Amino acid sequence: MTPPVTDPPDTDALRAEARAFADSIYDGYLERALSQDFFWDIYREAAGRGYLGMRVARERGGCGASAVEAGVVLEEVARGDFNLGFCLFGAYSANRIIAEAGSDEVRERWLLPTLAGETAIGFALTELVAGSDSRNIGTRATRIEGGWRLHGHKTSSGFATFAGASIVFARTSDDPRNGITGFLVPLDSDGVRRERIPNAGFRPTGRGKLALDGVLVPDANVVGEVGRGFATVTGSFDVGRAMIALLAVGGAQRAIDMTIEFASTRETFGAPLSERQGITFPIAEHATRLEAAKQLAYHVLSSADEGRPTTKTAAMSKWFATESATNAARDMIVAHGHRGYSDELPLMQLMRDLQGLEIAEGPTQIQKMIITRELFGRSSGGRARA
Ligand SMILES: Cc1cc2nc3c(=O)[nH]c(=O)nc-3n(C[C@H](O)[C@H](O)[C@H](O)COP(=O)(O)OP(=O)(O)OC[C@H]3O[C@@H](n4cnc5c(N)ncnc54)[C@H](O)[C@@H]3O)c2cc1C
Structure with a gap:
């Protein structure tokens, strides 16, 4: 084995712990990576170690770790199971967004279960018509009393096949700068259809397409400010x-x-x-x-x-x-x-x-x-x- 490359200071114990965990799961990496089934078992083990909440403040139920500390854990876990590492990446981002920009209702319903690994939250920005050029998304959210109705198609959304919810970005106005809003959409909502993408890699992580056909989303599920999704x-x-x-x-x-x-x-x-x-x-x-x-x-x-x-x-x-x-x-x-x-x-x-x-x-x-x-x-x- 190569010696570890130079560590950032003060993270030795965290790195050693994450490496021991990574070594303990490495044997199963290939079998898991070739499968399309999500690995709830090791995901929950990672949750039990606090890894899904690294980027969430302590007062919200997370570990309040620095970005460097979270990076150390992710790097080590990726060495043991690349796909679990990718899931940590997704959890760092989605859980932090929910913790910091979600409403009280959304936090109450989603944050603790996602930190515990009971469910997961995906991220749905990309569309067939807009990937890199993500300001051109076509998914629309139309205002109705008490909420919004979403119509559109997302693709390449991480965790789409098994997540409990996804942070979906939709156009709420034609303002070129402030026209896109994030919504926390439970994926068992009426009008949501999911489809798996036959992936070359990342197979167990459920990258897929989401069709949104008039999906009703309450105001409480707006993530951040309306029009300020980016x-x-x-x-x-x-x-x-x-x-x-x-x-x-x-x-x-x-x-x-x-x-x-x-x-x-x-x-x-x-x-x-x-x-x-x-x-x-x-x-x-x-x-x-x-x-x-x-x-x-x-x-x-x-x-x-x-x-x-x-x-x-x-x-x-x-x-x-x-x-x-x-x-x-x-x-x-x-x-x-x-x-x-x-x-x-x-x-x-x-x-x-x-x-x-x-x-x-x-x-x-x-x-x-x-x-x-x-x-x-x-x-x-x-x-x-x-
Ligand atoms: C493994 C994986 C996981 C992903 N997970 C998610 C996810 O969870 N949620 C989500 O929303 N999306 C996700 N994506 C989608 C990803 O964000 C997009 O694929 C990416 O933003 C690029 O968009 P695109 O694929 O439509 O490519 P395009 O935008 O169509 O670009 C095609 C190619 O052209 C290049 N290109 C584009 N514009 C220019 C330019 N002006 N000049 C030069 N070159 C250019 C690009 O670099 C690319 O090589 C994931 C993708 C992958 C592969």
Whole structure:
């Protein structure tokens, strides 16, 4: 096993605990990853450790952890089970939004059950007509007495097949800046239809489509202010991007660990592969990139904890880590020879999982648009989720 790359300070105990948990669930990763069933058992184990509430304040029932601490847990858990790591990412974001921007009624009904892992809350922004260009969504919410009626189609929504509710974004006016509102929509509501997307990776996490046909949502389920849906969530986008980076680092680190172990025992032409620079140098190079990716991600998270600007560095962190991770996984597959190219080992599935991170939460080009805009000024980078 490689020694852990440099840790942020004061998180050693938390990291050790999360790593022990990750090691205890790793054996089942591949079977779970190839299945479409959600793993409520390990999800609830993570809940029992307080991991779903890391980003929720103590007075609301969470752990009140810093972004750095939450990142450490997510990175380690991803090393044991990539998909559980992704679920932590989703829980960090949705549970924090509900805790901070949900009404009393919504918090009472949803927050404690989601923190306990009894149910989960998804996030439904993307549509067929609007992904990166998310301000162009077509889902509409029409005002009625005491609430809203939602019509539209969402796609690529995380947890769609098993979540109890989803934070759905819909257009409440044609105001180009303040026309989109978030709604907490229970997914057993009349008029909601769910459909699973046949996923290459992330299979147990239930990415799917939601059809909303006149779904009635009470006023209490508006998340944040009407028309300010993006303002409610954009604060979490930067932290989310660095979390995705750590998810990528954790997953790819597992592939590197496996390859070091394999290369140390597999002999060709009378010597172990670990004596061949053709094998060890690519490992050294990928380990270097992952270390850099990790340090950048923690820099973003500690800056966020200290209230410093993170837009540029979060976008840098996201594209660099996810691309580095997929490249690492691909080379680790080749380093395993024919064994790597099958679902007998977890490497192929890990690569399919990791590649999704290059798209989720804003693809690489969108991150580069954000960086460009930060470097050159607003007129240059176009619009993007930030
Ligand atoms: C694993 C996974 C999980 C996801 N989970 C969720 C979720 O929980 N909730 C949710 O709402 N969405 C989710 N998504 C959707 C994700 O947010 C979108 O896929 C993403 O925002 C990109 O939108 P799109 O797929 O429509 O691509 P498009 O916007 O159609 O872009 C297609 C390609 O063109 C590039 N591109 C777009 N515009 C430009 C430009 N101006 N210049 C250069 N290149 C450009 C993009 O980078 C991309 O490579 C998930 C996606 C994945 C893969």
